[in-house]
Amino acid sequence: MESIKQTAQQVAEAIGAETNPNAPSNSGEMPGPSAYPIHSQRDEGKTVGIQAEMGKDPITLKQEGDNGYELYKAANKLTGKKAIVTGGDSGIGRAAAVMFAMEGADVAIVYLPEEETDAKDTERLILKNGRECILIPQDIRDEQGCNRIIETVVQRWGRVDILVNNASVMYDTPSITDITTEQFDRTMKTNIYGTFFLTRAAVPHMSKGSSIIVTASQVAYAGPPSLLDYSMTKGAQVSMVRSLSNQLLSKGIRVNAVAPGPVWTPLQEAAMDKDTLKQWHQSPAPIGRIGMPSELGPAYVFLASSDGSFISGQTIHVNGGAIVNG
Ligand SMILES: NC(=O)c1ccc[n+]([C@@H]2O[C@H](COP(=O)([O-])OP(=O)(O)OC[C@H]3O[C@@H](n4cnc5c(N)ncnc54)[C@H](O)[C@@H]3O)[C@@H](O)[C@H]2O)c1
Numbered sequence: 001m002e003s004i005k006q007t008a009q010q011v012a013e014a015i016g017a018e019t020n021p022n023a024p025s026n027s028g029e030m031p032g033p034s035a036y037p038i039h040s041q042r043d044e045g046k047t048v049g050i051q052a053e054m055g056k057d058p059i060t061l062k063q064e065g066d067n068g069y070e071l072y073k074a075a076n077k078l079t080g081k082k083a084i085v086t087g088g089d090s091g092i093g094r095a096a097a098v099m100f101a102m103e104g105a106d107v108a109i110v111y112l113p114e115e116e117t118d119a120k121d122t123e124r125l126i127l128k129n130g131r132e133c134i135l136i137p138q139d140i141r142d143e144q145g146c147n148r149i150i151e152t153v154v155q156r157w158g159r160v161d162i163l164v165n166n167a168s169v170m171y172d173t174p175s176i177t178d179i180t181t182e183q184f185d186r187t188m189k190t191n192i193y194g195t196f197f198l199t200r201a202a203v204p205h206m207s208k209g210s211s212i213i214v215t216a217s218q219v220a221y222a223g224p225p226s227l228l229d230y231s232m233t234k235g236a237q238v239s240m241v242r243s244l245s246n247q248l249l250s251k252g253i254r255v256n257a258v259a260p261g262p263v264w265t266p267l268q269e270a271a272m273d274k275d276t277l278k279q280w281h282q283s284p285a286p287i288g289r290i291g292m293p294s295e296l297g298p299a300y301v302f303l304a305s306s307d308g309s310f311i312s313g314q315t316i317h318v319n320g321g322a323i324v325n326g
Helices: 002-015 051-056 058-062 091-102 113-128 145-158 180-205 228-251 266-273 274-282 297-304
Strands: 082-086 106-111 135-137 161-165 213-217 254-260 315-318
Touching: 051 113, 051 228, 051 266, 058 082, 082 091, 082 145, 082 297, 091 113, 091 213, 091 297, 106 113, 106 145, 106 315, 135 145, 145 180, 145 228, 145 254, 161 297, 180 213, 180 266, 213 228, 213 297, 228 254, 266 274, 297 315
Parallel strands: 082 106, 082 161, 106 135, 161 213, 213 254, 254 315
Antiparallel strands: none
């Protein structure tokens, strides 16, 4: 454990970032970093985070090999399935995409053009598992762009078995009076419109046994004060899942959500300035630490596969022990 802390310290010093000396030690079965370079991509003017630039922190992540995926034991649960994962270039989306591939699915990933480096890393991990990968750089705020995503996948693979609406943006803003219309618009358009546009285009190409999964968030239930616009979208996603499930179950299509708690991904570095990030690291989940993306992936496999065949309209809370109502 100490060596991980030393490594994180070395990385932090190399890039002039600070580590959190009070970072909690690990608990739970999954290993994870116990100290973090505090590095804000938001302070660098980024509107979306890049995993390859995360606190220049691949060393702590690589303590677990390919982001922890090799700890996952696949069992051919998605053989031959065709999946789409938005935001599959990094973080939780990458974990879902790679574990889908480990389970035998071909995966298309959707991301913003500026995230090509991360997308290539995910592609490498999918190909390494012997599956096909389609890289689709496309802003999901664009309605026609969402239609083109589905057309591209259907032209290549003929159908969509699994759709993971995972792409989102989040900007930490303490007061409602500081949320600009531009920010509000971007959050709504990405998290709600994009999810709606893509799902609407995909449903005609889905059939009995297909699965739609939305990455919601613990914030939909907890209501953190500085994530107002983002929380609004996550609440909308939970409601969408319930209503769409009731609509699509007659076609044999299940619709569910995963609601992560705090997870070590580029989203956080793009959302918070350095001081806020420091506070975030100092208030982990009840389990005593923040989560790793690879700890989220199995929930997506569960909901996408026949293991989850009796589950629809529900939200799985992968949040390190926070008790939420709903
Ligand atoms: N990291 C956490 O602590 C946490 C907690 C709860 C929920 N979530 C949710 O998890 C999901 C994945 O986020 P993450 O934490 O893995 O971070 P991430 O930055 O790795 O993923 C977000 C992805 O969204 C994509 N994206 C953003 N705007 C887009 C647009 N207009 N068009 C296409 N793609 C776009 C980007 O490709 C980006 O990779 C998000 O829905 C987020 O709300 C994350």
